[in-house]
Amino acid sequence: MSLEPGVVVELDPIAERSARAVRPFAATEPRARAAALVAVADALDGHAAELIDLAMRETGLAEPRLAGELRRTTNQLRLFAEVIVDGGYLDARLDEADPAYVIGPRPDVRRVLEPLGPVLVFAASNFPFAFSVGGGDTAAALAAGCPVVVKAHPGHPELSRRTAAIVTGALEASGMPDGVFQLVEGEAEGVALLRDERIRAAAFTGSTRVGRLLAGIAAARPRPIPFYGELGSVNPVYATAAAVAAEPGLLSGFLASVSGSAGQLCTKPGFLFVPEGAPLDDPGELSPPAEHRLLYPGIGRAFEERRAAVLGAEGVTVLVEGSVRVDESEQRFATPTVVEVGVEQLLAQRDALLEESFGPLSVIVRYRELGRLPELHRELFPGNLTSTLHATEADAPAVAPLVEALAETSGRVLFGGWPTGVSVTNAMQHGGPFPATTTDSTSVGTAAITRFLRGVAYQDAPQALLPAALRDDNPWGVPQRRSAAGRSAGWGTLTGEY
Amino acid sequence: MSLEPGVVVELDPIAERSARAVRPFAATEPRARAAALVAVADALDGHAAELIDLAMRETGLAEPRLAGELRRTTNQLRLFAEVIVDGGYLDARLDEADPAYVIGPRPDVRRVLEPLGPVLVFAASNFPFAFSVGGGDTAAALAAGCPVVVKAHPGHPELSRRTAAIVTGALEASGMPDGVFQLVEGEAEGVALLRDERIRAAAFTGSTRVGRLLAGIAAARPRPIPFYGELGSVNPVYATAAAVAAEPGLLSGFLASVSGSAGQLCTKPGFLFVPEGAPLDDPGELSPPAEHRLLYPGIGRAFEERRAAVLGAEGVTVLVEGSVRVDESEQRFATPTVVEVGVEQLLAQRDALLEESFGPLSVIVRYRELGRLPELHRELFPGNLTSTLHATEADAPAVAPLVEALAETSGRVLFGGWPTGVSVTNAMQHGGPFPATTTDSTSVGTAAITRFLRGVAYQDAPQALLPAALRDDNPWGVPQRRSAAGRSAGWGTLTGEY
Numbered sequence: 001m002s003l004e005p006g007v008v009v010e011l012d013p014i015a016e017r018s019a020r021a022v023r024p025f026a027a028t029e030p031r032a033r034a035a036a037l038v039a040v041a042d043a044l045d046g047h048a049a050e051l052i053d054l055a056m057r058e059t060g061l062a063e064p065r066l067a068g069e070l071r072r073t074t075n076q077l078r079l080f081a082e083v084i085v086d087g088g089y090l091d092a093r094l095d096e097a098d099p100a101y102v103i104g105p106r107p108d109v110r111r112v113l114e115p116l117g118p119v120l121v122f123a124a125s126n127f128p129f130a131f132s133v134g135g136g137d138t139a140a141a142l143a144a145g146c147p148v149v150v151k152a153h154p155g156h157p158e159l160s161r162r163t164a165a166i167v168t169g170a171l172e173a174s175g176m177p178d179g180v181f182q183l184v185e186g187e188a189e190g191v192a193l194l195r196d197e198r199i200r201a202a203a204f205t206g207s208t209r210v211g212r213l214l215a216g217i218a219a220a221r222p223r224p225i226p227f228y229g230e231l232g233s234v235n236p237v238y239a240t241a242a243a244v245a246a247e248p249g250l251l252s253g254f255l256a257s258v259s260g261s262a263g264q265l266c267t268k269p270g271f272l273f274v275p276e277g278a279p280l281d282d283p284g285e286l287s288p289p290a291e292h293r294l295l296y297p298g299i300g301r302a303f304e305e306r307r308a309a310v311l312g313a314e315g316v317t318v319l320v321e322g323s324v325r326v327d328e329s330e331q332r333f334a335t336p337t338v339v340e341v342g343v344e345q346l347l348a349q350r351d352a353l354l355e356e357s358f359g360p361l362s363v364i365v366r367y368r369e370l371g372r373l374p375e376l377h378r379e380l381f382p383g384n385l386t387s388t389l390h391a392t393e394a395d396a397p398a399v400a401p402l403v404e405a406l407a408e409t410s411g412r413v414l415f416g417g418w419p420t421g422v423s424v425t426n427a428m429q430h431g432g433p434f435p436a437t438t439t440d441s442t443s444v445g446t447a448a449i450t451r452f453l454r455g456v457a458y459q460d461a462p463q464a465l466l467p468a469a470l471r472d473d474n475p476w477g478v479p480q481r482r483s484a485a486g487r488s489a490g491w492g493t494l495t496g497e498y
Numbered sequence: 499m500s501l502e503p504g505v506v507v508e509l510d511p512i513a514e515r516s517a518r519a520v521r522p523f524a525a526t527e528p529r530a531r532a533a534a535l536v537a538v539a540d541a542l543d544g545h546a547a548e549l550i551d552l553a554m555r556e557t558g559l560a561e562p563r564l565a566g567e568l569r570r571t572t573n574q575l576r577l578f579a580e581v582i583v584d585g586g587y588l589d590a591r592l593d594e595a596d597p598a599y600v601i602g603p604r605p606d607v608r609r610v611l612e613p614l615g616p617v618l619v620f621a622a623s624n625f626p627f628a629f630s631v632g633g634g635d636t637a638a639a640l641a642a643g644c645p646v647v648v649k650a651h652p653g654h655p656e657l658s659r660r661t662a663a664i665v666t667g668a669l670e671a672s673g674m675p676d677g678v679f680q681l682v683e684g685e686a687e688g689v690a691l692l693r694d695e696r697i698r699a700a701a702f703t704g705s706t707r708v709g710r711l712l713a714g715i716a717a718a719r720p721r722p723i724p725f726y727g728e729l730g731s732v733n734p735v736y737a738t739a740a741a742v743a744a745e746p747g748l749l750s751g752f753l754a755s756v757s758g759s760a761g762q763l764c765t766k767p768g769f770l771f772v773p774e775g776a777p778l779d780d781p782g783e784l785s786p787p788a789e790h791r792l793l794y795p796g797i798g799r800a801f802e803e804r805r806a807a808v809l810g811a812e813g814v815t816v817l818v819e820g821s822v823r824v825d826e827s828e829q830r831f832a833t834p835t836v837v838e839v840g841v842e843q844l845l846a847q848r849d850a851l852l853e854e855s856f857g858p859l860s861v862i863v864r865y866r867e868l869g870r871l872p873e874l875h876r877e878l879f880p881g882n883l884t885s886t887l888h889a890t891e892a893d894a895p896a897v898a899p900l901v902e903a904l905a906e907t908s909g910r911v912l913f914g915g916w917p918t919g920v921s922v923t924n925a926m927q928h929g930g931p932f933p934a935t936t937t938d939s940t941s942v943g944t945a946a947i948t949r950f951l952r953g954v955a956y957q958d959a960p961q962a963l964l965p966a967a968l969r970d971d972n973p974w975g976v977p978q979r980r981s982a983a984g985r986s987a988g989w990g991t992l993t994g995e996y
Contacts, residue, residue, distance in 0.1 A: 429955035
C-alpha cells in the first residue's frame with residue numbers, strides 16, 4: 001500500500017493490529033470511550049484553521065461550508081459521547097428466571113448489544129470531514145467499541161493523513177488501546193482489507209456502481225460481513241399549485257439548494273415537480289450564481305458528461321443554462337444548470353434523465369395531475385435518501401397519498417425547505433430503500449451506532465462473569481429493561497383483551 | 499407452483515397480492531394487529547390435537563415435544579402482541595426544532611420504524627410449528643406490519659397447508675387486509691419469489707449450503723434485499739475439572755440434550771470438552787435411549803453419511819455406539835452415537851469432525867489445558883448460536899478469558915445446563931456470527947421484530963400528516979424519546995466532563 005509514492009505498506013499488520021485492539025477496546029468503560037471521542041472532537045477543533053485550509057486546497061469547497069462541516073463533525077463525535085454515556089443504545093434486557101413461565105421453566109437470560117469487531121470505513125470525496133476520516137461512520141463505530149480502519153478517499157489525501165494523525169494522537173492521549181484507529185490508502189488496499197477475515201463490518205459512502213461492487217465482495221467472503229453502503233439518491237421535490245402560489249421565491253430557493261457545494265451533495269434535490277402553468281420566479285432575475293470548482297478532475301469529467309446527456313435529451317427546455325470550464329490542471333468549474341420537462345418527456349427520456357447528476361444540475365418537471373404523483377413517484381424513484389413536499393395546510397387531505405408514497409420509498413420526508421443540510425441529531429435518518437443505502441440503515445444520527453453492534457445473551461451467568469451493563473448492581477447506570485417473573489406473556493390476560 | 503400434484507399456481511398474483519396488502523396492513527392500529535396475532539394463537543391452540551397428530555405423522559417427532567412446541571409457538575404470537583401494543587419497538591424519536599442548535603438551526607425531526615414490506619419466510623424442517631408456517635419469523639414479520647409469504651418445507655406439507663388455512667382464517671376473521679398471509683410450495687417457487695422485486699426481505703432457517711445460495715440470490719437482485727438466514731451451529735460445551743467433579747450426571751445430561759428430538763435441533767451440543775482423565779459417568783450404566791425416527795428420508799441419509807465419516811475418522815474412540823436402521827419407506831430410525839477424541843486428533847481430523855451432524859451424534863473432546871481453550875475455541879468455532887460453560891464459582895477467574903471468547907463468537911452463552919430448549923422471551927438471542935446467522939440478527943425473542951423494520955424521519959411535518967406514533971397527542975400511547983431544544987449536544991457541557 002502506498003502511503004506516499006514509493007512507500008509500500010503491508011496490510012496484514014494493519015488488520016492484525018485492528019484485531020488485537022478488539023478485546024481491550026470492547027473492555028473500555030463507556031465514560032472513558034466518551035471522553036476519548038470528546039478529546040478527538042477537541043483536537044480537531046483545535047486544528048480547525050489548518051484543516052480547513054488543507055480541505056479548501058484539496059476539494060475546492062468554500063471556507064464557510066468547510067467550517068460548518070467541521071463543526072458538524074466534531075458535534076457528531078460529542079453526540080456519540082452522550083449516547084454511550086447514556087447507555088440506552090446497549091438495549092440491555094433482563095429476563096428474570098421464572099419457574100412458572102407458560103412454556104416451561106424460564107432461565108435467567110440477559111441480553112446486551114456488543115461491538116462487532118474491526119470496521120472498515122470507506123471515506124467519501126464530497127464531505128472531507130463529515131463523511132471522511134473522522135466522520136460519522138468512524139464516530140459511530142468507535143462509539144460502539146469497534147476498532148476502525150479508514151480507507152482514505154484519494155480526493156483529499158493530505159487532509160486525510162493530517163486528520164488521521166490528530167485522531168490517533170487524541171485517542172492515544174485518552175488512553176485508548178493501540179490500533180483502535182488506522183488509515184490506509186489505495187483502492188486495491190481497501191478491497192484487500194474488505195476481504196480480510198479479521199474485518200467484521202464495512203461502511204461506505206460513494207457511487208452506486210462502486211458500492212454494489214464492494215457489497216458483492218463483502219457478501220462473497222467465506223464468512224460474509226455486513227456492508228453498510230450509502231450509494232445514490234436523486235431526492236425529488238414536489239410542490240402543489242397552492243404552495244407555488246404561496247412561495248414566490250421557490251425557484252431561487254431550489255437553485256440555492258442545487259448549487260450549494262456545487263451540487264456535490266447526496267441530498268441535492270435532483271427533481272422539482274411543479275404543476276403545468278404554475279408561475280415560477282423568473283430565472284433571468286436571479287443573481288447569477290458564482291462559479292464553483294468541482295471536487296477533483298474525475299468528478300468534473302463525469303459531471304460534464306452527465307450534463308451533456310441531459311441537455312441533449314429530447315424535449316428538454318433549458319431554464320438556467322449554466323456552464324462548465326476546464327483549467328490547465330483538468331479541474332472543472334461550474335455554474336448551475338436547470339432544465340425543464342413534462343412528465344411525458346421524462347418518462348420517454350428516463351435513461352438520460354433519471355440517473356443522479358453529481359454536481360450543480362437539476363430537472364424541473366411540469367405535472368398535470370397531483371393525483372397521479374404517488375404512482376409516478378413509486379415507479380420512478382423507488383429508493384431515496386430524501387423526498388420533499390411543498391404544500392399548504394389546506395392541501396393536507398389531497399397530498400396524504402403522496403406522503404405515503406414518499407415515506408415508503410425514502411429515509412427522510414421533508415415538509416417545506418430543501419433536503420440539503422442534514423442535521424445531526426437523535427431522530428435523523430440518512431439512508432433509505434436501495435439504492436439510497438444497501439440496507440435501509442442510517443449513516444447519520446445516533447441510530448447509526450446500531451450498525452456495528454450485535455446481540456449476545458447470557459443464560460444463568462454468575463454476576464462475576466456478566467458484562468457490566470447486565471449486572472444487578474448496574475455499575476454503568478445504563479437503562480435495563482427487566483421482564484419480571486410472573487409477568488410472562490401468554491398467561492391468558494392477553495386473550496381477547498384488545 | 500404445485501400446491502397439490504397436478505395443480506399449477508401462478509406466482510405473480512401471489513407477489514401482487516402481498517404487495518397490495520402492504521399499505522392497508524401498515525395502516526392497521528397496533529391493538530388491532532395484536533388482537534389478530536392473539537386470534538391466530540387461539541385458533542392454533544384450538545386445533546392442537548389435529549395439528550399435533552398431523553405433525554407426528556409427517557415428522558416422526560414425539561407428542562410431548564410437539565405439544566410443547568405448539569405451546570411455544572402460540573406463546574410467541576402472544577408475546578409479539580404485547581410488543582406491538584407496548585410500542586417501544588417503534589423507537590419513536592422526536593427532536594424539537596432548535597434555532598440555537600450548535601451546528602445551525604435544527605428543524606423538527608421525528609423518526610419511527612416502519613414495516614419493510616412483503617417478507618418471504620422459508621420454513622424449516624425440524625420445527626414444524628415454531629420455525630414453520632406460523633412460527634417465529636411469521637410472527638415477527640406480521641407484528642412489524644409486513645405481509646408474509648411462507649415457502650412451506652416439503653417435510654411436512656399437509657401440516658403446512660392446514661396451519662396456513664387456520665392462520666389465514668384467523669387473520670381474516672380479525673379484519674386484517676386480504677393478502678397479509680400466503681403459503682407457497684416448491685423450491686423453484688421459493689427462489690422465484692426471492693427474486694421478485696415486490697418481496698422486500700427474506701428469512702430462512704436451514705442448512706449453511708442452501709442458506710448461502712439463497713443469500714447470494716437476495717444480494718444479486720437488481721435491488722438487493724436483506725436476507726436473514728439461520729444456517730448452522732455446532733454449539734460447543736466446555737466443562738472444567740471442578741465442574742466434572744461436582745456434576746456426576748454430566749454425561750447423561752449431555753446425552754439427553756444430544757438425543758432429544760433425535761438431535762435434530764440447531765442448538766444440539768455437538769462437542770463437549772472435558773479435561774483428560776476427568777471421570778465421566780459410565781455410559782454402560784445409562785438407560786439405553788429409545789430409537790427415534792429422523793425427520794424425512796433426505797435428512798436420514800445425510801445423517802447416516804455424517805455418522806459414517808465421524809466413526810471412520812482416525813483417532814476416534816466410540817463411547818456410545820448408537821445405531822441407524824432403515825425401514826422399507828426409506829425412513830431412518832436412530833439411537834445416539836457419542837465418540838471421544840483428544841484435541842490433537844480433533845485438529846488433525848477437523849474436516850471429518852467439525853461439520854455439523856444434524857442428528858443424534860456428538861463428540862467428546864479431552865483437553866489438557868484450560869488456558870488453551872480460548873484460542874482453540876476461536877480457531878475451531880468462529881460462529882455459533884450457543885456456547886456453554888460448566889464451571890464452579892471458584893473457577894470464575896480462570897474461565898474469564900474463555901467466557902470472553904465464547905461471547906465473541908456466539909449469540910448465547912450458557913452457564914451450566916444445555917443449549918437445547920430455547921426460551922422465547924424479551925432477552926433471548928438466537929443468532930450469532932456467521933454461519934450461525936447471516937447477519938448476527940436473532941430469529942427468536944422479541945428483538946427479532948427489528949429485522950423487518952426501517953427508519954423513516956419526518957422533517958417539519960404538520961401533525962395531520964405525521965404517523966400516529968410521532969404525533970404530539972400520541973394516540974397509541976407509545977414511548978416517545980424527546981430531544982428538547984436547548985439540550986443539544988456540543989453545548990460545551992460535554993467537553994472534559996467525563
